[in-house]
Amino acid sequence: MxxxxxxxxxxxxxxxxxxxxxxxxxxxxxxxxxxxxxxxxxxxxxxxxxxxxxxxxxxxxxxxxxxxxxxxxxxxxxxxxxxxxxxxxxxxxxxxxxxxxxxxxxxxxxxxxxxxxxxxxxxxxxxxxxxxxxxxxxxxxxxxxxxxGLIAGDGDPSDRFGYWAAAFARAGADPVLVPTLDDRFAQVIDIDDLVELLAGDRRSGILNANGESRPLADVLGRIRSAAGHTGEVVEAADEWLLEHDVQYWMGERSLPLWLPADMPGFARRDNTAYKASGGRLTPIDDTIRRVLQDERARGLDRERSAGLSRAEERALLLELAE
CATH class of the missing domain: 3.40.50.720 (NAD(P)-binding Rossmann-like Domain)
Incomplete structure (x- = not known):
């Protein structure tokens, strides 16, 4: 054995x-x-x-x-x-x-x-x-x-990808705050795809394991559609968010997946070797559906390791509208 x-x-x-x-x-x-x-x-x-x-x-x-x-x-x-x-x-x-x-x-x-x-x-x-x-x-x-790269899937304790599923689902017909989306990208790998690779045949060398790079607007749009959100999507400029103590990428009071403009390559890595090795790429919509189901089960308004509480988000939206 x-x-x-x-x-x-x-x-x-x-x-x-x-x-x-x-x-x-x-x-x-x-x-x-x-x-x-x-x-x-x-x-x-x-x-x-x-x-x-x-x-x-x-x-x-x-x-x-x-x-x-x-x-x-x-x-x-x-x-x-x-x-x-x-x-x-x-x-x-x-x-x-x-x-x-x-x-x-x-x-x-x-x-x-x-x-x-x-x-x-x-x-x-x-x-x-x-x-x-x-x-x-x-x-x-x-x-x-x-x-x-960023690992996405049900049960993720970092809350980075899951935050957006919860944010759009909890808002319903109300607005959701997002960073400036133009020229921003996201790149994730489904945890099941990664685990299949890690527990597969025992090859050697170095392999960057990542999904396809997608415009952040596309990723958030797909999550929004899956969550049934019908409210407004409100973009805020990087400078405004930073002035209001909203952080990049992860952690408390953050907008996950949002990266500084001077890091254009971080979410646009090459994944040719991963695909050539037989690495699986779960369709992102399937990952989104699984994450959304998990977020609803765990509680849309629970305390999180990353993102904004709904109260924090509402306060920022009100200030942005002034």
Missing amino acids: TQVLVLGGTGWLSGRIAERWRDAGAQVTCLARGRRTAPEGTVLVSGDRDQPDVYDRLREQHWDEVVDVSRHAQQVCEAVNVLGDSTDHFTYVSSMSAHSDDVTVGLDESGPLHAAAQSGDEYDYGAQKAAAEQAVRALGERALIVRP
């Missing part, structure tokens, strides 16, 4: 990876702190990856596959050092944010990366991912590095 170790396995993405390997007939072990449950039918080993003895129960076993999703380079380095010799294949889930060039449109896998994180760079996401990639590349042909 195939022995798979998922470093994590209890989060949104890592849990889906563990489930997919389990469903493929593998014996799956998840290493996590144990604050959340591991998928049914997998084995949970509790441990803190910042502790030196965390791999003591795992290092003597042979692993056909190890999957790591950590954003902390030191954790990934330690996993490679300790488990590398007893592992046939190591898959690391990096990020498109590892690329340092957010200007070039059509950037592919060969694009430049951030300088590897050093001590003191713990909160520099791109640099951490780049440093982790550096460690994994030492495994040579036994390693696969996958750089997904």
Whole structure:
């Protein structure tokens, strides 16, 4: 039986990876702190990856596959050092944010990366991912590095894609606030497509995993149509939003998927290699329908990790109309 170790396995993405390997007939072990449950039918080993003895129960076993999703380079380095010799294949889930060039449109896998994180760079996401990639590349042909873009799907704890489904659905016939849409783009990959790749055949190399780049106006229009929104769509200029403490991309009091104008390449990456590798691309309307159903089930007015509350949105719309 195939022995798979998922470093994590209890989060949104890592849990889906563990489930997919389990469903493929593998014996799956998840290493996590144990604050959340591991998928049914997998084995949970509790441990803190910042502790030196965390791999003591795992290092003597042979692993056909190890999957790591950590954003902390030191954790990934330690996993490679300790488990590398007893592992046939190591898959690391990096990020498109590892690329340092957010200007070039059509950037592919060969694009430049951030300088590897050093001590003191713990909160520099791109640099951490780049440093982790550096460690994994030492495994040579036994390693696969996958750089997904924004991951979309049901259950997403980041609320970035799901925010818009909720925003249009909760507004009904009332207005919805959006950023300036002209020359803005969005590029996502469905979580099910990504998981299928990560739990598939064990290739090597580096692969940027992304869906098709689309105008942000098109993406929001499709979400609006699926949600049945009939109200006005009100655009606000970048400067006005920033002056009113609305943030780009993610986090509290943000407009998710909105990017600065000086980052035209971030949501327009090349995905030729992903498609050539057989990577699946779920139609975006199918992803939207699934996300909208999930947002309605979880509550359109719930507290979110990203976006605006409806009260915040109404206050901004009123001020914009003055």
